[in-house]
Amino acid sequence: MEEEVVLTFNIKKGDGTMGFEKAWLNYYKSDNLAMRDYFTVVTYNKDDSIVKSAVLELTTAAKELFSIDIESSLCDMKSDVDKTRKGIHFQIGDNKDLENEGYRISLADEMLLIEAYTSNGILYGTFDLIRSTILGADVHSFNRTIFPKNPLRMLNHWDNMDGSIERGYSGNSFFFEHGEVIVNERTKAYARLVSSVGINAVVINNVNVRGTATNLITNRYIDKLKQIGEIFASYGIKLYLSLNFAAPMELGGLTSADPLDEEVRLWWKKEVQLLFKEIPSFGGFLVKADSEGRPGPFTYQRTHAEGANMLAEAVKPYGGLIIWRCFVYNCKQDWRDMKTDRARASFDNFQSLDGDFAENVILQVKNGPMDFQVREPISPLFGGMKKTNLMLEVQIAQEYTGQQRHVCYLIPMFKEILKFRTYCKEENDTVFDIVSGNTYGNKNAGMAAVANTGNDDNWTGHDLAAANLYGYGRLSFDPDLTSEEIAKEWITLTFGMKEHVIDYISKILMMSWPAYEKYTSPLGIGWMVNPSHHYGPNVDGYEYDRWGTYHKADHTAIGVDRTKNGTGYTTQYHQPNQELYGTPETCPEELLLFFHRIPYTYQLKTGKTLIQHIYDSHFEGVEDVEEMVKLWEELKGKLEEVPYHRVLHRLQEQLEHSKEWRDVICSYFYRKTAIGDKKGRELY
Numbered sequence: 001m002e003e004e005v006v007l008t009f010n011i012k013k014g015d016g017t018m019g020f021e022k023a024w025l026n027y028y029k030s031d032n033l034a035m036r037d038y039f040t041v042v043t044y045n046k047d048d049s050i051v052k053s054a055v056l057e058l059t060t061a062a063k064e065l066f067s068i069d070i071e072s073s074l075c076d077m078k079s080d081v082d083k084t085r086k087g088i089h090f091q092i093g094d095n096k097d098l099e100n101e102g103y104r105i106s107l108a109d110e111m112l113l114i115e116a117y118t119s120n121g122i123l124y125g126t127f128d129l130i131r132s133t134i135l136g137a138d139v140h141s142f143n144r145t146i147f148p149k150n151p152l153r154m155l156n157h158w159d160n161m162d163g164s165i166e167r168g169y170s171g172n173s174f175f176f177e178h179g180e181v182i183v184n185e186r187t188k189a190y191a192r193l194v195s196s197v198g199i200n201a202v203v204i205n206n207v208n209v210r211g212t213a214t215n216l217i218t219n220r221y222i223d224k225l226k227q228i229g230e231i232f233a234s235y236g237i238k239l240y241l242s243l244n245f246a247a248p249m250e251l252g253g254l255t256s257a258d259p260l261d262e263e264v265r266l267w268w269k270k271e272v273q274l275l276f277k278e279i280p281s282f283g284g285f286l287v288k289a290d291s292e293g294r295p296g297p298f299t300y301q302r303t304h305a306e307g308a309n310m311l312a313e314a315v316k317p318y319g320g321l322i323i324w325r326c327f328v329y330n331c332k333q334d335w336r337d338m339k340t341d342r343a344r345a346s347f348d349n350f351q352s353l354d355g356d357f358a359e360n361v362i363l364q365v366k367n368g369p370m371d372f373q374v375r376e377p378i379s380p381l382f383g384g385m386k387k388t389n390l391m392l393e394v395q396i397a398q399e400y401t402g403q404q405r406h407v408c409y410l411i412p413m414f415k416e417i418l419k420f421r422t423y424c425k426e427e428n429d430t431v432f433d434i435v436s437g438n439t440y441g442n443k444n445a446g447m448a449a450v451a452n453t454g455n456d457d458n459w460t461g462h463d464l465a466a467a468n469l470y471g472y473g474r475l476s477f478d479p480d481l482t483s484e485e486i487a488k489e490w491i492t493l494t495f496g497m498k499e500h501v502i503d504y505i506s507k508i509l510m511m512s513w514p515a516y517e518k519y520t521s522p523l524g525i526g527w528m529v530n531p532s533h534h535y536g537p538n539v540d541g542y543e544y545d546r547w548g549t550y551h552k553a554d555h556t557a558i559g560v561d562r563t564k565n566g567t568g569y570t571t572q573y574h575q576p577n578q579e580l581y582g583t584p585e586t587c588p589e590e591l592l593l594f595f596h597r598i599p600y601t602y603q604l605k606t607g608k609t610l611i612q613h614i615y616d617s618h619f620e621g622v623e624d625v626e627e628m629v630k631l632w633e634e635l636k637g638k639l640e641e642v643p644y645h646r647v648l649h650r651l652q653e654q655l656e657h658s659k660e661w662r663d664v665i666c667s668y669f670y671r672k673t674a675i676g677d678k679k680g681r682e683l684y
């Protein structure tokens with residue numbers, strides 16, 4: 001029998017002009033009746049703001065899932081809890097085995113018990129319980145102890161104070177508007193949303209700190225920041241800010257920002273006090289220095305360790321962290337020289353500083369050596385730094401992967417990144433091992449993602465892009481989850497428990513990253529996008545000067561020789577990766593053009609020539625999008641109208657734009673090589 005479509009995709013109005021939807025917290029009526037009786041009473045032995053949020057979450061879930069007004073009360077002693085009655089009890093105790101935000105859910109007689117050492121543990125256990133209930137869990141399955149696997153699970157917003165978002169594709173900022181900080185109902189809705197998937201740290205402003213954003217660290221904005229800090233804290237989230245390295249000059253009137261200058265050091269020490277004193281949950285700062293026009297220690301011939309350590313010293317008394325980005329390269333370099341290689345830059349700038357950074361500094365490394373392309377090798381800094389705290393930076397804002405106009409489910413890519421073996425040790429050497437702290441025992445470590453939210457009703461512009469926000473959070477909490485499991489969870493929570501819906505949307509999500517790769521840039525070469533806004537095909541498009549292209553294609557060959565005979569980039573890896581990438585025969589083919597310069601007539605493992613692969617994959621990519629549109633159309637009447645049409649519209653646009661990619665790329669290479677398509681398709 002056809003299931004009834006329940007219209008609960010309600011929009012809640014914030015206090016601004018925009019409304020917001022509940023995304024995956026949009027609870028549908030549940031038919032998990034075996035769980036229903038547990039959502040009748042909740043008791044707790046501590047009532048700080050985080051536990052209160054957990055109680056509130058259960059209250060909301062009980063109401064929306066089962067139409068129950070849950071009873072809640074403080075019950076100091078575990079022994080006072082009535083275990084003969086079905087219900088839920090939160091117990092924060094001296095159980096050190098659950099520190100680091102862990103929790104245990106178990107059945108104690110008739111009572112479901114969530115135990116933790118920290119309040120965050122209770123909150124995560126609560127969200128787990130609600131999620132599992134919606135997914136149909138049986139009460140007897142609740143016998144588990146869970147720990148988040150990464151200490152820091154962070155979101156980096158690139159929001160500007162005028163309300164724009166750098167690389168934002170979902171409307172404007174909900175943190176800033178017209179130079180002011182905004183706090184409203186949406187702030188809380190956001191905190192709930194991201195905390196429900198385990199995020200515990202958020203940077204609210206862009207790493208490119210210019211103009212008024214420099215003042216965010218002063219008392220000018222402190223009241224509003226304090227309010228955000230409180231809301232975040234009640235959901236277990238620490239607030240962070242990006243800072244401007246030149247602030248001592250721009251705000252303090254000093255003549256220098258030299259990190260070894262005593263006056264500069266004192267200035268920072270005084271300046272950071274305010275935030276930590278006023279906002280108990282303030283976590284520290286994120287810093288982009290000496291990159292793309294941002295100031296940094298290089299101006300004073302100082303190293304990045306000297307720059308970062310100066311700030312680390314200032315925040316140390318408050319337990320603060322400095323998250324220092326390794327995305328440092330000279331964007332003005334002359335690419336005509338075949339030896340100059342942007343891919344080398346992060347390693348060249350940082351590796352020799354291994355061991356020089358303070359304990360409360362974490363280096364944040366982009367997943368690849370370039371810039372969030374659809375396919376890149378893993379940054380060799382992972383495994384290259386053994387005595388330094390590292391964090392992985394990924395981007396769920398789809399700057400180079402369709403800008404949330406195209407569906408591109410990035411969790412499979414993130415999984416590949418996390419499981420990459422660096423060979424820095426014989427075992428426990430994957431990127432996940434390194435950034436979770438397993439490899440070298442670091443406590444300050446974790447993951448960060450450039451956020452994909454804005455003030456659009458559905459938070460992420462494209463409804464399906466919310467799977468990346470959800471998935472990033474879940475994956476950073478538990479990297480062992482599969483992409484399929486995460487997709488299924490997200491679809492069920494967002495659209496309800498309807499099997500055909502889960503199947504079709506899962507298929508769309510799982511085919512989307514490979515499809516995007518096929519119709520855009522081939523075999524790891526990257527870019528080929530319009531400069532500046534980075535949307536749409538432009539094969540020779542190059543950002544910074546009029547000479548270069550990223551791919552260096554001529555009429556006989558394409559790609560960059562990054563082996564020891566070329567730019568030497570491959571030597572930044574440990575063996576056997578160095579060797580693996582060192583020859584076209586051993587190099588994984590999806591990265592062939594990243595590492596090698598290859599003639600168009602080169603035969604790939606499929607038996608196809610390189611040029612034929614380029615043609616075929618572009619046609620296949622478009623066919624994949626056609627299939628995605630068809631799958632979505634099958635869901636007509638099974639989803640609520642608003643999200644159904646929003647997604648349909650975007651998929652149709654994606655189809656048109658994938659054809660444009662195919663045609664532009666194929667005709668470019670046809671004209672360049674004068675080699676036709678073996679299948680006789682029209683290429684120009």
Ligand code: GCV
Nearest residue numbers: 158166167207208288327371
């Ligand atoms: C925030 C890329 C983006 C920039 C971004 C930069 C970074 O270059 O295009 O918009 O700036 O990365 O990560 O700092």
